[in-house]
Amino acid sequence: MADTYNVLFLCTGNSARSVMAESILNRAGKPKFKAFSAGSHPKGTINPGAMTLLQKLNYPTNELRSKNWDEFAADGAPELDFVFTLCDDAAGEVCPIWPGQPMTAHWGFEDPAAATGTDAEIAQKFAEIYGQIERRLEIFVSLPLASLDKLTLQKRLDDIGRDLSEAG
Template sequence: MTKQKVLFVCVHNSARSQMAEAFLKQMAPDRFDVESAGLEPGKLNPIVVEVMKEAGVDISQNKTKSVFDFYKQGKQYDYVITVCDESQSGRCPAFPGSGRRLHWGFDDPAAFEGAYDEKLEKTRTIRDQIKQKIKDWLK
């Protein structure tokens, strides 16, 4: 059976798309080839790295990647899933090609304000929402 190709996309590829990529790889490695990318690749969010580690997933060596690089390489995907929140949906990158497009809106951990512990707690919530969304999607 051929694996389906999935691309998770958000603005910076520093948080939500990285979490989604990691969880789908963990939950269905035999069914999907998974990548993630952003419109303006930034730095990996250290709080996201921490909350993923709590969930038993190490993404500390991941690099942020550009949707334009993937496009220039001629990559094609069966599914292109945007994970930007609704306030950023105008900036949420589109990836050309024939793949099925899905939008799963999640708040951006980079936009969270407050003390470190508050940001950590909010990011855990997003992590758990992404994990649950992937579980539901796989059913």
């Protein structure tokens, strides 16, 4: 594997979970990881709840955009080392052929964009899902990638995707 690992996070709409994961990993994993996000049916805009939370936490948001996963299967796309699906819908879809033959895993999260209630309750749901994504990415970043064989690494990636209360 490379000095810098390219990681793609997938969600159907690419407006909340995958964008938060991209932002978290680009901060927490720098310079070892370069994160991207995309969706099978992108919304075209970042969810306001996700954008507000990321800005509140001082993430750079000016380059975030909702994009189709086809961008990462096209000629000239970065070779990917890891691809993670973050929603059950994207996990069940037939994905493109990714350059680089990446390792894949499903890390399911509840969709904060589907939250209902007061503005404060919706913001709390975004913060909750953000925290879950951040915890999984902290585990991922701490893996000794260079010293793990592919089977062991795949098991670790799958374990990260399981319910955190079971993995603890």
